[in-house]
Amino acid sequence: MTQKIDFSILKHLTQLPGISGRETAVSDYLKKLLTPFADTVRTDALGNLIFTKKGTSNKNLLLCAHMDEVGLMIHFVDKDGFLRFVTVGGIDPRTLLAQRVWVQTASGPLLGIIGTKPAHITTEAERSKAVALKDLFIDLGLPAQEVKERVQPGDFAVLDRSYEEFGDGLISAKALDNRAGVFVLAEVLRQLKNPFYNVYAVFTVQEEVGVRGATTAAFGIEADFCLCLDTTGAADIPGVCPQDVLVRVGAGVGISALDARTITPKPLFDALLNLCKEKQISYQVRIATRGGNDAGAVHLSKTGVPSCALSLPTRNIHSNVEVCAKRDIESMIHLVVLCAMQAIIY
């Protein structure tokens, strides 16, 4: 890498609230940060934030990264002022117990504690069952009347957790899925000077609820090919047999051959692998029969767009202690910059 990467931007990105459909805090920050590095910027009707940077050819490269994170939406305030919620995106209820959240209200964020009936008043049979969403509530610590005045059904809540660097170059934070991919795309846009391709850098909305933003964004762009920058679940943890690990944290950028929604075309897949080998970028092949990402929507847009998902291996994905490696992020930035700077294919 020629440039030193400033991870304080990623730290800031992870701390912004932005569940699916409520990404404005993230897009406002990115608009300010990146407008000086782009030729044009616009926001479409769904909220996708789209930057362009002119290239030296007439070919178009679409780069996308989703801004949204999984989270909660309040749907009911009970008579005592406790909040009930639904999940937005896939969250395992077991990871919500005893967590803190920030409820985003019209009068500002309120700290809430997720509670459930305590062990000393539950039966053994109740304790032996996995916790269900219906058993959980958010406690704002406020009188019921004040809660009713300040919280509306439809307000959203984000998981609370600080950004920490730890271990051997690892990061743990909430919302690394996908602020880490957003950070990569932001860095790429900041670094690119006179790219070969006309670059469309698209920060998409509503990926976690069914790749909705990417569907409309891709429709409006004549892309010759696309790279989607996202995280992917890494199961390099105890109790998992080797064939189920899929990708390892710190072992390089994941290059998808196949996931539940996309098969990367062979010419694009080979070109990405060759570039990694030639430039000595750490990579690993990702083959995941479950899970999809924005590439699933983009490759089926119009008459078809050759697409590949590049993935950052992430432990504890969709929790508030997601774990990524800084070196994988750096590898992805390096690879994507190279892809934009030269005619790799198409």
Ligand SMILES: [Zn+2]
């Ligand atoms: Zn994601």
